[in-house]
Amino acid sequence: MFLLPIAERHRRSFWAATALILLLLQGLMPLPAVRQTTSSAVAVVSSIVLPPAQALAGRLAPARLHAAAPDSPMPPHLLREAERRAGAPPALLGAAWVEVPVARVDRTSHQLHLLGGSRLGLAPGQTVVFGREWLGRVVEVDAEHSVVRLWSAAGARAGATLRPPGVELRAVIEGRGRVASALLGWLEPHGEPEAGMQVYWRPGFEDLPALASLSLRLGHAEQAGDAQRGDAYWILQGELPAGAEGRVWVAVGAVAETLIAEPGLHRARSRLALLVDGVYGAEVAVVRVDSTQPVAVIFAQGRVAGRVVLQRGAHAWVRRPTLADWSQQAVRLSAAGAFEEEGVLWYSRGDQRLPRGLPLGRSGDPPVGLRGAMTALQRLPQPALGSQR
Amino acid sequence: MTRPRWRIILPVALLLTVVAPSLRLLPGGGNFPDPWLLLLLGAVPLKAGESWRFAVLSVALLGLLRASVSGVPLALCWAGLGLALVCRSFLHRRIREEPLLLRFLVGVLAAAPLEALDSLNAHQLGLERAWTDGWVRIAWVGVFWAVVNRPARWRFSQHPAQS
Numbered sequence: 001m002f003l004l005p006i007a008e009r010h011r012r013s014f015w016a017a018t019a020l021i022l023l024l025l026q027g028l029m030p031l032p033a034v035r036q037t038t039s040s041a042v043a044v045v046s047s048i049v050l051p052p053a054q055a056l057a058g059r060l061a062p063a064r065l066h067a068a069a070p071d072s073p074m075p076p077h078l079l080r081e082a083e084r085r086a087g088a089p090p091a092l093l094g095a096a097w098v099e100v101p102v103a104r105v106d107r108t109s110h111q112l113h114l115l116g117g118s119r120l121g122l123a124p125g126q127t128v129v130f131g132r133e134w135l136g137r138v139v140e141v142d143a144e145h146s147v148v149r150l151w152s153a154a155g156a157r158a159g160a161t162l163r164p165p166g167v168e169l170r171a172v173i174e175g176r177g178r179v180a181s182a183l184l185g186w187l188e189p190h191g192e193p194e195a196g197m198q199v200y201w202r203p204g205f206e207d208l209p210a211l212a213s214l215s216l217r218l219g220h221a222e223q224a225g226d227a228q229r230g231d232a233y234w235i236l237q238g239e240l241p242a243g244a245e246g247r248v249w250v251a252v253g254a255v256a257e258t259l260i261a262e263p264g265l266h267r268a269r270s271r272l273a274l275l276v277d278g279v280y281g282a283e284v285a286v287v288r289v290d291s292t293q294p295v296a297v298i299f300a301q302g303r304v305a306g307r308v309v310l311q312r313g314a315h316a317w318v319r320r321p322t323l324a325d326w327s328q329q330a331v332r333l334s335a336a337g338a339f340e341e342e343g344v345l346w347y348s349r350g351d352q353r354l355p356r357g358l359p360l361g362r363s364g365d366p367p368v369g370l371r372g373a374m375t376a377l378q379r380l381p382q383p384a385l386g387s388q389r
Numbered sequence: 390m391t392r393p394r395w396r397i398i399l400p401v402a403l404l405l406t407v408v409a410p411s412l413r414l415l416p417g418g419g420n421f422p423d424p425w426l427l428l429l430l431g432a433v434p435l436k437a438g439e440s441w442r443f444a445v446l447s448v449a450l451l452g453l454l455r456a457s458v459s460g461v462p463l464a465l466c467w468a469g470l471g472l473a474l475v476c477r478s479f480l481h482r483r484i485r486e487e488p489l490l491l492r493f494l495v496g497v498l499a500a501a502p503l504e505a506l507d508s509l510n511a512h513q514l515g516l517e518r519a520w521t522d523g524w525v526r527i528a529w530v531g532v533f534w535a536v537v538n539r540p541a542r543w544r545f546s547q548h549p550a551q552s
Contacts, residue, residue: 012441016471016475019471020468020471020472020475023464023465023467023468023471024464024465024468024506026462026464027462027464027465027468027506027510028465028509030462030464034464035462038462038463038464039463041453041463042453042456042457042463045453045454045456045457046457046458048457049403049406049407049454049457049458050457050458052407053406053407053408053409053410053411053458054410056407056408056410056411057410057411057414060411060414060415061414062414274410274458275410275414276410276411276413276414277410277413277458277459277460278406278409278410278413278455278458278459279423279455279459279460279461279507280413280459280460280507280511280516280518281413281414281418281419282413282414283516283517283518284460284516286458309460309514309515309516310460310514317460317514319514319515319516
């Protein structure tokens with residue numbers, strides 16, 4: 001038997017160990033340039049191997065993987081309509097409401113990143129509302145984007161009014177961000193608020209006078225601390241309305257040609273390339289997309305049929321989520337189109353990649369199959385305006 | 390174990406790659422062992438030092454084919470298959486090959502890194518896998534290795550040089 005000299009064996013062991021460590025590092029913490037190169041190499045092999053593999057898998061696939069969507073179609077724009085119904089504020093004298101979609105809700109810094117900027121007439125200091133809820137002010141703007149600081153953000157201050165019977169108490173709220181609820185301080189002394197009392201926004205001297213007539217709400221007052229020890233204080237409780245994660249309205253004095261900014265979407269036609277993953281099984285499928293741009297979801301039969309988890313060139317690996325898997329990323333509406341926590345109609349909540357308002361399904365529906373004409377979708381990438389704060 | 394020729398391994402590997410996704414669709418398909426790993430363990434001789442080029446090329450080829458029909462990155466496929474060979478070689482030098490259980494154990498430990506990396510990648514991609522799938526796949530590889538790597542004197546046919 002031939003045996004390697006010990007030095008040669010050590011040399012090979014060293015190189016094998018080095019190669020494996022590098023491969024593990026690249027697999028777990030990939031360098032983008034290396035990943036792109038390897039993905040291109042794999043995509044070439046995939047384009048050869050996937051057609052015969054799909055031809056074979058298509059014959060063996062159980063019916064559920066080809067399932068058609070249930071007969072009950074989902075209105076495609078119901079969430080948008082619900083947001084407009086719930087969020088459009090009353091008309092304003094001397095100004096206009098501009099409807100601006102929300103790109104992202106930053107719950108850490110209590111900010112909304114909007115998909116509209118100075119081209120729509122937005123400017124720092126403007127009032128942002130949803131229905132009769134006052135949300136905050138625009139603090140940063142560029143041509144196409146802006147940032148809204150919510151009243152609950154740390155350090156944010158705004159005037160407030162409480163209305164006990166027969167009297168109006170003026171106060172100032174001060175946001176405390178993630179730490180705690182906003183403080184309701186500097187209360188006028190000629191009256192006493194009650195727990196649960198509505199708190200209204202009070203316009204400042206720079207705001208449009210017409211805003212005062214709208215009685216915009218902030219939330220409700222609650223007492224905190226220990227009253228018996230004399231250290232009780234008032235706080236303001238309130239949450240961002242569900243629809244305000246989708247769009248808000250900004251009071252603008254000088255308006256542009258349009259009053260609505262719709263988010264850009266990247267769409268590409270796609271078709272099934274392989275019903276099942278060679279390692280992970282039927283939970284994952286491969287879809288060929290007629291574009292090399294990144295995509296987030298696959299839309300088929302009027303619903304979201306899959307979420308893209310990996311993309312190599314024109315091939316996208318798609319997970320078939322059930323409705324329950326969407327629970328954290330869904331907005332639910334009643335059959336009548338109202339926001340309801342237990343609503344039967346599920347729509348996508350949206351994030352930086354996933355478009356908002358895509359139909360996901362009705363409660364109890366099984367996942368739809370990846371069949372027929374499919375579309376790959378993704379929100380157009382947004383710049384990081386204000387994201388560094 | 391004699392080294393199979395490329396003209397056998399290449400078509401077999403391609404065929405496996407085309408068939409493997411369909412196997413996962415069969416009842417209990419999630420439990421089937423990884424076909425590329427089985428081919429690798431069967432094809433690369435135990436004394437990999439004598440044919441390290443063949444071992445490296447086999448890992449490269451099978452890893453590439455595995456990645457082409459799965460969501461596992463190429464680097465993790467190569468790392469998992471390479472670790473399988475390293476584990477097998479390391480353990481095999483230290484155990485007696487007669488006891489079935491020890492050979493089963495070698496197969497299990499050789500399959501474990503690949504399965505662990507697949508699970509890690511599934512977690513990163515947000516996929517949910519039944520925890521039993523991974524264990525059953527590993528056990529199948531152990532059974533495969535316990536059967537394939539029988540001691541020479543137990544085999545029905547022997548190489549002329551060994552008789």
